[in-house]
Amino acid sequence: MEAGGERFLKQRQVLLLFIFLGGSLAGSELKRYFVTEESERGFLITNLAKDVGLRVDELATRVAQVASKGNKQHFQLNYQTGDLLLNEQLDREELCGSTEPCILPFQVLLQNPFQLITNELQVIDINDHSPVFFENEMQVKILESAPPGTAIPLGNAEDLDVGRNSLQDYTLAPNSHFHVVTQRRRDGRKYPELVLDKALDREDQPELTLVLTALDGGSPPRFGTAQIYILVLDINDNAPEFAQSLHQVQIPENTPVNSVITTVSASDLDTGNYGEVSYAFFHASEEILKTFQLNPITGDMQLVKCLDYETISTYEIDIEAKDGGGLSGKCTVIVDVIDVNDNPPELTMSSVNSPISENLAETVVAIFSVSDLDSGDNGKIKCSIQNDLPFVLKPSVQNFYTLVTESPLDRESTAEYNITITVTDLGTPRLQTQHTFTLQVSDMNDNAPEFTQSSYTLWVRENNSPALHIGTISATDRDSGSNAQLTYSLLPGPQPGADAIEVETNLDLTKRMQKLKRMHLNRQVMVFIFAAFLRLVFSEPMRFSVSEETGSGSFLAHLTKPMGLGMGELTARSARVVSDDDKQYLLLDSKTGDLLLREKLDREEICGPKEPCVLHFQVFLEMPVQFFQGELLIEDINDHAPVFPDREVLLKIPENSHPGTLFPLTLAEDLDVGINGIQTYTVSPNAHFYVLTQNNSEGKKYPELVQDKALDREEQAELSLTLVALDGGTPPRSGTVLVRVLIMDVNDNAPEFVHSPYEVRVLENSPPDSVILNVLAKDADDGNFGSVSYGFFQASDDIKQTFSINEITGEIRLKKALDFEKVTSYRVEMEATDGGGLTGKATVFIEVVDVNDNAPEITISSLTSSIPENAAETVVSVFRIRDRDSGENGKMVCSIPDNLPFLLKPTFKNFYTLVTERPLDREIRDQYNVTITVSDLGTPRLQTQHTITLQVSDVNDNAPEFTQCWT
Template identity: 60%
Template sequence: METRRLCFPRQRQVLLLFLFGGVSLAANRFRHYSVTEETERGSFVVNLAKELGIGVEELATRRTRVVSDDNKQHLLLDSHTGNVLTNEKLDREKLCGSIEPCMLYFQILMDNPFQIYRAELKIRDINDHSPVFREKEMVLKILENTAEGATFRLERAQDSDRGLNGIQNYTIEPNSFFHITISDSDEGTIYPELVLDKALDWEKQPELNLTLTALDGGSPPRSGITTIRILVLDVNDNAPKFSQLIYETQAPENSPLGSLVVKVSAEDADSGVNAEVTYSFFDADEDIQTIFQINPFSGEIILKALLDYELVKSHKINVQAIDGGGLSARCMVLVQVLDTNDNPPELIISSLSNYIDENSPETVLAVFRAKDRDSGENGKTVCYIQDNLPFRLKPSVENFYILMTEEALDRESRAEYNITITVTDLGTPRLKTEHSIIILVSDVNDNAPAFTQVSYTLLVRENNQPAMHIGSVSATDRDSGTNAQITYSLLTNQDQHLPLASLVSINANNGQLFALRALDFEALQAFEFHVGATDQGSPALSSQALVRVVVLDDNDNSPFVLYPMQNASAPCTELVPRAAEQGYLVTKVVAVDGDSGQNAWLSYQLLKATEPGLFGVWAHNGEVRTSRLLSERDAARHRLVVLVKDNGEPPLSASVTLHVLLVDGFSQPYLPLPEVAPERAQGDSLTVYLVIALASVSSLFLFSVLVFVAVRVCRRRRAASLEVCSVPEGHFPGHLVDVSGTGTLSQSYQYKVCLTGDSSGTSEFKFLKPIYPNIHSNGPDFQQHFCLYCDVLLKFIIPNKFSFLSVIMQYNN
């Protein structure tokens, strides 16, 4: 019985039953169940729900499992009924060999909370094997002088069944020389002994053949037979004698094939053939004959196969020595197998989850068990993972470990982890096993889109084509999949005066911005709005950025002449006394440009003149001055064409025509006569001049009254918001932002002419300032032009130290 236990430890390994959840040991006592061997697959063992006192639904909810120690699933759990069933035909002889009773140990594990129930399943034997003798024929050599009553032990039959189904009796066919008796061995088995009833006579009968039958206790019983061949020998009165009855030795399990285990020795006092001793195994199991081999002449026992401490820790060998006369002796050899660290640790994964959501709290990823088939220090294990990972190993019961997260993970920092679990034993040399687990971090929409810039400045030249691409905004999202898909949109503008929907549009997929219509720098120089970027996650996250569109100026406005006005019904004539000195200010051409920057830089030049060299124009301020002293020979009337040109590319220009009248003095102005009759004009009488003067004075008086009334009315209209030469402080639209400088004049503004008068009798313009946002050619704006014209008359023409008559003559002309 003990020999069988040493030879078949693998069949005795414990089967585990797993159920995952919390970590607590439910009970230390065993639950006992039984099943008959060779029953069909799916045979009922126990109803686990009734046994544990819980519902079938709870078994499924708590992930109840049955797992064996060596990953052989002998039992399975029906989650619908709660029945534990056999997963295969159970062969008691394969599972336990000679061990009786045959017990399969297992565990029931339950999750949430984690519980373990230890149990054992007894495999009941059936009589499915017949007794078998190792040899079909036994040969016994018996001396003829053997005394009656002598016993001869016979090799027993082998029966894989145990208990009552094992061998229970031996019988021999009836004869006059021998009978069979049954004896018990130290291991608790029975063996047959042949008892001599009558002395043998070699001369009468040198050989006998008997049939030996072995019977088991099954119902019906099974049997096996062998033949006993008895050779009657001549007298040999000395049997071999071993030097030791028991030989004890040790052999490391990694001993090479052919190595010597032990040498037995026996001597015989006889001589000749009767003293020649041969050695052999006696009553040896098949495992002994497979692993060991004995030299029949030297008694050396050598290895035929490798030893394995994890399978059999010791071997018991019976050795027989027979001399040439047929006498024999027996001894026992005990071989103790020494363990070496030849088995690396094993890692058995019971539960594994390769995916985990980021931002998850502490989560169990895997449950596994570490084991080592070696013993002592060779079988102790240490388990660890790499450092600097947000995971930890938590030891549990029965050498179980739980791999779990230490903190919430961030997919954007790291989306995949390769965790290497290393199990090392404490043997010499140390052996280790590594197992890699890939953990993928699933994305959660925890990152809002981020624009590449906080604000964007887009430059667009005015007069652009409608639907022109003016720029792009771009945002990125650190998430993945649909959580990183971004949609762009224009956000509602808080400025109600800015028609954003008619100005720009955005491509929702790529953030490209388009101008919907042509922009005009003079009407809108810059505007701002916000764009939003929203991902497709749930819930969706968004961000926004400021976009500023700056309209660049084109030179699309020609200079506009404010003074002298060119649309008057009568041309403006400037009066210059002939006594004027060189550099005398005749007048000042005032012009503006609706553009900005260098497109509004104006320059003045004299394009045409009745008498070149008499007058000059300052290029930067448009002042028309005399270039030299006047003389009597200079013509009285002069026509000047002044060209006003901006600095754009290409440059635009405008021209203005000035009429200059040279007079000797305001009291006696020189009045030119018609060109068709100059001599006749000089001969007119004084009476005609007086009549003309009276009429002119009367007309000028009436005209002056009208102008005075008109100017008072205009100034009262502007009294609420204007002062002389001051800029109105009205609110400009908030969306108009000047980033590149304004021009000399925007077409949307009206200008007020401010002049100075000093004691020298010269007048000049000081500056121009915007008054109203719009100027048109008709309606109320015409009144503004008229007021402006009246201001010029009162502030520029009248303060000049000309005679009242000169003014009259100018307007009559």
């Protein structure tokens, strides 16, 4: 009973000691000591004996120990002085990373009696690290249209120091375009933001290099630098410009088809699509489009149809160079067609007088006109006939010629002439045209009969009977027809001498009189022809007018009065109408003097776009020769509606084009002229455009679309407008074309993430290369500007080593295994960048989910390997348990086998003591193997065991006993 009572009393004393210790630990104030990192080994922290209220010698007797986290021996205790010293040089960044303040907990353990004192050592930072940028070189893309004040976040630097010694500010080397602002993130990190001060111009400076400096607050401060490469992204702010605004080309009209006649070239200071130039004809007529072809890429202009100088001698062609953003420049190509001698002269016979009487001097044989469609020497003409003919060619008016007899003809010499008129131009090579006709010479009674003999001697018997045939007298006559019919009669014979001479004289006088009469007649004819020529040259032409489409046979005018002729003279003088071009549009009724239409006239066919449309004609009077000039004005009627060359027009306009911007459109063609031609253009009502009517270099009216309101492709990517061309006829005619306006995208929208922030939980045992999340950003822009690429923004090395992102899909994968016990969560900043350099940001919170992958740990702080027997509730060992997992995975239970005389008692912060449950008896058992088992509560449960071997030492608790008792 006494022994049991004594043991109970000792147990109560031990329990009271633990209660006292627990109370003292719970109520005592923690002491914090301070040391600067990098302090040398042996640095004095404090006098521990004094701080815990012990004498120096008690430290040894009570077996004082200093324990810290992880069994790292940061401290040493000097038992002779009681001083607590540094056992090694401390690195604050290694111990605490970015955590501030950096606290190193440690415990002072006193074993006899047991006491646990908790203290803290704060490691004070020194400025031993410079700021370091994650990237030594950063590339920033910014649109040249970015307005001043635009802010662009940059990659931050990292400084392992904390507090004042950490990164404090960013500066930028002086430049004319940017300054830097230091911003603070939600997690406290400071990052630089580049701010635009002055508008950029890519064409002036496409790239800038800046030096960014990160400064900490140490004394002296440390710094780190990075180079910023600014790439100024192009916008379509430059229209193409032609090297020459005017090209003048001279090409022969016989240039072969497919020949390149000139090459136009335009340049655009912009880059990429905005600097790519394509060429096209601007408001080209149908004739130009049929004749020339323009290579849209090279600017080569080719001939696709044979030229004809006589039809068109000059082409004025407007060419447009357009870039990929819809801006355009203009130039003009003037093609002068050089005439070649490819047209032989033309001869048009107006009248031929056949036959003509002989003996008439300078009689008009034929009237004809000549022409040559060529120009210059190629169009100059000379006209000739054979040299051996008694005819002369005499020029009249407007390339008319008369063929007249040079001298009186003699039918008896030549009764028929084959006259060939040869018309030759002066070109190279010379071309000629010939026309042959036959002229018959009619007989006049200009030859007296001639006897076959100059004298006849006839012998007649006297007293012959009447009707007696006494002989034959024969005579001939060179004339023909009735002029050659002879009658014979006897006349008294001439007396010799004077009578015969007189007869001859009379005959000569008769011939002279006939010759003078002919000369007088020819002189009158020549004077008349010359007078007619003067009238044609100096008189005003007769002018008349008619509306096109007037029916054939319609009356135009009476010609007798304006020509100063009387009724019937037109018929008597063989009047007729001759036109310049062989086309007999007109008819003259010589009986009435009425000028009539032979056929219906089409002004557009006769004159095309030429205005006024005048049909030149001549009235030719044959006997005597006389010409009258006439002009017929063909008046236009509104018989054609405006027609656009295409049914649909596609117009591309960048969405950042400003109100007031002009966009020329394709003009319509109207074959009518004057007021009946195109007068104005209108466009269907809409909110963005109206139309102006302008005149081009040829005087044609074309439409120009004017932007009235800012565009937004994301709001409306396409517009359909109806363009109307109106002429001025009564009633007016119109033509329409559909104008499709495609709004070309500019990079005016930054990518936007679908979610922000993203939150995801990832098991720490997820294998590397696992997909943990897909981020998604959308960009309202189109094409390259809407193409999004993904990347980390200002990511630390740890994040880059732990995660990877697919820049195309936005898929985030693990690069290495996670460890919840090291990092429980990650905050990852994401950046989405479009093809134009604009960016969007999002935050991804990655929570690492703990799995039970760490077994509990046991750390023995003190162990008494030999315990005297009979000692009640003696402290055998002090140890600490820990599990790096969290939650249920980190909760622990501690146990020892039930059949041992020991107890486990928790003390402070996972500290346990192993004590004897009752006094031991060495004589019964002198050694114990105590296995401490620590199990967590995770799934699956993990456990750790540690076995302690305890020796029981002997005390003198047994009196000697005799083996025999003698009596």
